[in-house]
Amino acid sequence: MTAFTATVEVRLKRGVLDPEAETTARALERLGFELEELRSADRFEVDIDAESADAARERATEMAERLLANPTIHDYEVGVEERRA
Amino acid sequence: MTVAVVQFGGSNCDRDTVRALGALGVEAELVWHEDGLPDDADGVVIPGGFSYGDYLRAGAMAARSPVMAEVRAAADRGTPVLGICNGAQIGCEASLTPGAFTTNESARFQCEHVHLRVENADTPxxxxxxxxxxxxxxxxxxxxxxxxxxxxxxxxxxxxxxxxRYCDADGAVTPEANPNGSKHSVAGATGDRGNHVAVLMPHPERVTLADVASTDGADLLRAFED
Structure with missing residues (x-):
């Protein structure tokens, strides 16, 4: 078994309204920053022991499918890295 | 007919719902989710509240609790299931109904009276x-x-x-009468298993007792009399 950290980034699909991001962008503008657009995402880091990076990726992908993301509104990306003690 | 009103940690409209149903003469009982659905449950309400603190997404945690598998099985058998507010969010997250309820367009919590237009009067x-x-x-x-x-x-x-659908006092569905930016002004819909499964964000149980407000919601909850 190898120790991995899988990262699952969950973000709203393009075209789905993100009122929290819009509010955050407006707050940044009030602080004097110039910006065109702001998107936010949730990032989950999951420590997994697995036989291979592919196995870790598969497990993290299933986590995204079954809980971390809602397919109606979200897209997600999974990354896997070996975890050093 | 005994209606099971399923309580999760963070449910807070559970007692209101039991009381409203009781006032209509519909037998209803609180059911703690860990206890599972009673065998004699002839109806299910997933009530409002903030189950699991709305962690991850509203309804996400409760939707994946074991009792929801029982609720889906009951829905498959034709048992009427109603999700109200947080229960609607749970219902969508649990694939009882399509779509998702997510952050209001205003990005604010909204507590107000709204108008609803009955789109289909041919459901329970x-x-x-x-x-x-x-x-x-x-x-x-x-x-x-x-x-x-x-x-x-x-x-x-x-x-x-x-x-x-959200509408104005005259029944016109307009962007101004849409309180939260819902697509197509949808406030409630029925499930993939049939019209006996439904979710809605507005609260019928809060407009059922005459001494609280209007009683516009009573006729919806009377579906459990059928």
Whole structure:
């Protein structure tokens, strides 16, 4: 078994309204920053022991499918890295 | 008919719902989710509240609790299931109904009375109303904006599965009368298993007792008498 950290980034699909991001962008503008657009995402880091990076990726992908993301509104990306003690 | 009102940690409209049903003469009982659905449950309400603190997404945690598998099985057998507010969010997360309820367009929690137009009066939940009738229900949610893919929305409309749309006092569905930015102004819809499964964000149980407010919601809850 190898120790991995899988990262699952969950973000709203393009075209789905993100009122929290819009509010955050407006707050940044009030602080004097110039910006065109702001998107936010949730990032989950999951420590997994697995036989291979592919196995870790598969497990993290299933986590995204079954809980971390809602397919109606979200897209997600999974990354896997070996975890050093 | 005994209606099981399923309590999760963080449910807070559970007692109101039992009381409202009781006032209509419908036998209802609180059921702690860990205890599972009683065998004699002839109806299920997933009540409002903030189950699991709305962690991850409103309804996400409760939707994946074991009792929801029992609720889905009951729905498969034809048992009427109603999700109200957080229960609607849970219902969508649990695939009882299509779409998702997510952050209000205002990004604020909104607690106010709204008007609803009855879109389809040919369901167990709406058969005591008339199509086009305008009801006044309260909403109390931060994540009530209905999102659904365009093709699914078209199918919902085509199949007459939209129960209520937000409207003004005269029944006109306008952007101004849409309190949370819901797509197509949808406030409630029925499930993939049939019209005996439904969710809505507004609270019928808060407009059932005459000494609280109007009683516009009573005829919806009377579906459990059938």
């Amino acid at each position: 939940w709406t058969r005591r109303y008339k199509e086009g009738e305008v009801l006044e229900f309260p909403i109390a949610h931060g994540e009530g904006r209905y999102e659904v893919a365009d093709d699914r929305l078209a199918a919902l409309a085509e199949d007459d599965r939209i129960l209520f």
